[in-house]
Structure formats: C-alpha cells, structure tokens
Amino acid sequence: MNRKYLSKLICIALFVVGTILLLVLHCADSECAFWAKRNSPYKNVDELRQYLNGQLLPHHFDRKLLDKEYNLDLEKEDVIVFLHIQKTGGTSFGKHLVNNLDLDTPCECIKGRKRCDCLTKKKTLWLFSRYSTGWACGLHADWTELKSCVEDAMDKEENGHRDRRYHYITILRDPVNRYLSEWKHVKRGATWRTARLYCNGRQATLEEVPFCYEGEDWEGVTLNQFLRCKYNLGNNRQTRMLANLSKVNCYNNTGMSDEERDSLLLESAKENLKNLSYFGLTEYQRETQQLFEHTFHIHFVEDFVQLNETHSQRANPTKEQWDKIIKVNSLDIKLYQFAKDLFLQRVETMKKALNDESLFPSDGNDVEQN
Numbered sequence: 001m002n003r004k005y006l007s008k009l010i011c012i013a014l015f016v017v018g019t020i021l022l023l024v025l026h027c028a029d030s031e032c033a034f035w036a037k038r039n040s041p042y043k044n045v046d047e048l049r050q051y052l053n054g055q056l057l058p059h060h061f062d063r064k065l066l067d068k069e070y071n072l073d074l075e076k077e078d079v080i081v082f083l084h085i086q087k088t089g090g091t092s093f094g095k096h097l098v099n100n101l102d103l104d105t106p107c108e109c110i111k112g113r114k115r116c117d118c119l120t121k122k123k124t125l126w127l128f129s130r131y132s133t134g135w136a137c138g139l140h141a142d143w144t145e146l147k148s149c150v151e152d153a154m155d156k157e158e159n160g161h162r163d164r165r166y167h168y169i170t171i172l173r174d175p176v177n178r179y180l181s182e183w184k185h186v187k188r189g190a191t192w193r194t195a196r197l198y199c200n201g202r203q204a205t206l207e208e209v210p211f212c213y214e215g216e217d218w219e220g221v222t223l224n225q226f227l228r229c230k231y232n233l234g235n236n237r238q239t240r241m242l243a244n245l246s247k248v249n250c251y252n253n254t255g256m257s258d259e260e261r262d263s264l265l266l267e268s269a270k271e272n273l274k275n276l277s278y279f280g281l282t283e284y285q286r287e288t289q290q291l292f293e294h295t296f297h298i299h300f301v302e303d304f305v306q307l308n309e310t311h312s313q314r315a316n317p318t319k320e321q322w323d324k325i326i327k328v329n330s331l332d333i334k335l336y337q338f339a340k341d342l343f344l345q346r347v348e349t350m351k352k353a354l355n356d357e358s359l360f361p362s363d364g365n366d367v368e369q370n
Contacts, residue, residue: 048326051333056341065274065342066349070167072296074103074126077165080296081150082129085241086140086192086234087181088173089282091130098131102299107132125157128166133157138196142241143168143272144250145198167277167296172238172339174283175332176325180315182234183226189219192233199250208251209233223317227324236265239331243268266331270338281340287347294350 050057072078082097084090098107098116107127109116115134118127125133128150135141136157137149146168155161173181193211197204212218212229226232233240243265249255256264273279278295280288285304293299317325326333 047334047337048330051337052326056337056344059338059341059345061342061345063349066346067353068277068295068346070277070296072167072298075105075120075122077163079125079154079164079166080127080129081146081166081168082127083143083146083168083170083241083276084130084140085142085170085172085238087178087185088171088238090171093171093280093288094129094131096300096304097127097129100300100302102301124162125154128154138198139192139194140241141196141198142245143243144245145196147244148198148201169276169278169280169292170242171280171282171288172336173281175238175329175336176322178238178282178332179234179325179329180223180317182237183221183223184315186218186226186234187221189217191217193217195233197251199245202250204251208253223315223321227321227328232328235328236331239265239269239335242272242335244272262331266334269331269335273335273339274342279339279343281343284343284347287343291343291347291350294354 047057070078072080074080080097082090082094084094098109098118101107105120107116107118109131114131116131118125118132120126127133128136133153136153137145141149150166151164154164197209210231212226212232213221218226226234245251245265247264247268248261253261278292280291282288285306289300289304
C-alpha cells in the first residue's frame with residue numbers, strides 16, 4: 001500500500017470519526033434525542049410491564065426542564081395556582097401551603113373557617129387553592145378549567161385586574177393506589193357530582209358524562225361495580241385533569257377513535273406537566289418538599305411526613321380486578337412513568353446543584369429567573 005493511498009484512508013477515517021463526534025455532541029438537543037429514542041432498544045418495551053416490574057424507561061430531558069428555579073416575589077406579580085387532583089395527597093399538600101410556609105406574610109387561618117386569608121402586605125392574593133380561594137373555578141377544577149377561569153376568578157377575588165405571573169403546581173400519585181383510594185372514598189359515600197367539567201365555554205352534559213349511580217351517591221359500591229362503569233371519571237383521572245381537553249373536543253367522544261383520543265390526551269398531559277412550574281409525587285414526600293423549596297426558594301417550617309400505609313394498600317384486589325384496574329388506568333400509568341422519571345431526574349439535578357453550591361457558595365444573586 002503506497003503512502004498516498006494510506007493518506008486518503010486516514011483522511012476518510014478522521015472525517016467519519018469527526019462526524020460521529022459531532023452527532024454525539026448534537027444529541028443534547030431534543031431532535032437528536034427523539035431520533036435516539038426511535039432507534040433505542042427500548043422502543044418496543046411494554047410500558048405497562050415496566051410499571052409492574054417497578055422499572056422506568058429513561059427519557060432525555062433538556063437541562064432547563066430539569067433545573068427550574070424561580071425567585072418568587074409574592075408581594076408583587078407571582079401567584080401560585082394549585083391544581084388539586086382527587087386522592088393524590090393534595091389535601092395534605094394544600095394544608096402545607098397555607099399553614100407551613102415560612103413567609104413574611106403567611107396565610108391567616110382562623111379555626112372554624114374553611115378558607116385562609118393568603119394576602120400580601122398590599123392585600124393581594126398570592127395563592128389560588130382550595131384553602132385560600134375555595135373552589136373558585138369549580139370543584140377540583142382541572143387544567144382546562146383553571147386556564148380559562150383563574151384570571152377572571154382572581155379579578156373577582158381582588159375586585160380589580162392587575163398583571164400576574166401564575167405558577168401552576170400539582171401532586172401526582174401512583175395510579176393503582178390512587179384509583180383504589182378513590183374507590184374506597186366513593187364507597188364511603190363521597191361524590192364530586194357538583195364538579196363543573198367545563199370546557200370550550202360550556203359544561204359537560206349528562207348525556208356525555210352520565211352518573212355511574214342512581215340517587216345521591218354511590219355508597220357501598222363494590223370494586224367490580226366501580227370498574228364496570230365506563231363513564232367513571234376515576235379512570236385515567238390524572239391524565240384527563242392535566243390534559244387540554246379542547247384538543248379532543250372536550251367530553252364529546254364522537255368524531256375520533258378511542259386510540260386517537262387516548263394518544264392526544266396522553267401527549268397533552270405530558271406536555272402540560274412539563275410546563276408546570278412544579279409538581280411533586282405522593283410517594284416521595286421528602287423529595288417533594290425539597291424540590292418545592294429549591295424551585296421557589298421558599299421553605300417549609302416543618303418537614304413533610306411520609307405515610308407508610310393507606311386505605312388503598314389494604315384493598316387486596318384479585319388478579320382479575322388488578323388486571324382491570326391496569327387496563328382502565330393505562331394512560332395514567334404511562335403518564336406516571338413519565339412524571340416519575342422527570343421528577344427523579346429533577347431531584348438528582350437539585351442535589352447536584354445544592355452540592356455544588358456548598359462547595360462554591362454564591363452571593364445569592366446569581367439565580368436565573370425563568
């Protein structure tokens with residue numbers, strides 16, 4: 001082999017290696033990450049099976065998505081909006097917001113009153129939640145309802161309009177445990193029949209979402225009865241309440257296949273979840289607290305407590321019931337797998353940032369405001 005030919009081979013090899021390195025570096029962006037996922041060994045993995053095995057599929061998240069931080073100024077334009085999904089531990093979290101935050105002007109809660117006064121020194125509201133404004137946008141208002149209602153509701157509460165910056169937050173929970181907890185709650189006589197289910201300027205009709213029971217409530221309902229009702233709003237509740245329902249013509253199920261509707265709901269819920277200022281997980285109370293404090297630079301006075309046992313864990317469904325629960329909550333399981341991976345990656349990013357800060361203390365003025 002002559003030197004000229006060898007030189008050409010070396011040049012070609014260097015070009016190929018350089019191209020590969022360039023592609024690897026470029027993989028930090030979302031397009032390359034999408035390409036990688038399509039060609040990864042995980043593309044044909046059954047997501048539900050991964051959930052049952054206690055495993056997560058790895059996702060690529062942009063750095064800005066993993067390290068969200070806000071310098072909240074509750075005395076000015078910032079307002080926290082809590083999207084409270086049923087049976088996710090939202091009641092406890094909501095009480096933390098009004099009773100447990102270390103603020104210059106904490107909420108004033110008077111015994112015997114359902115609502116607390118969460119006001120700034122200027123007497124403006126900084127918290128939109130069950131325990132501060134009540135159900136101003138309807139009972140357990142979802143993302144679709146809140147987005148169309150919060151601004152007007154805040155204007156009404158404050159008797160005037162002002163520029164506000166809203167920070168939507170929520171808590172998610174393991175779908176099977178949440179579903180069983182909802183069944184137990186309904187079995188004891190609870191209902192959310194006064195929920196508005198408002199979308200695209202109107203309320204869902206009884207023809208679109210019939211009640212699963214006759215009478216005032218569904219007290220005494222068995223798990224099999226709870227599972228059989230196809231109109232049960234407990235099915236995939238977290239996905240539905242986080243999605244933009246306008247994308248699927250609200251509660252009107254005609255005009256598209258179930259597969260198309262499910263796909264749109266899930267993708268919308270994931271996108272909205274990513275865009276929330278913050279979310280926590282019921283199963284990770286300590287990390288949920290720490291991530292909130294890191295995200296908003298606001299601290300809680302007392303630490304959160306992790307409950308080791310709930311009513312749902314004592315339900316003991318049969319194998320047939322378990323399979324049915326998985327089936328009617330398949331969207332919530334996929335959403336939760338996505339959320340859990342994002343949450344845990346955020347926690348690791350937070351820990352690294354806090355560790356770096358301890359090694360290299362800052363002057364407190366270098367936090368980027370998003």
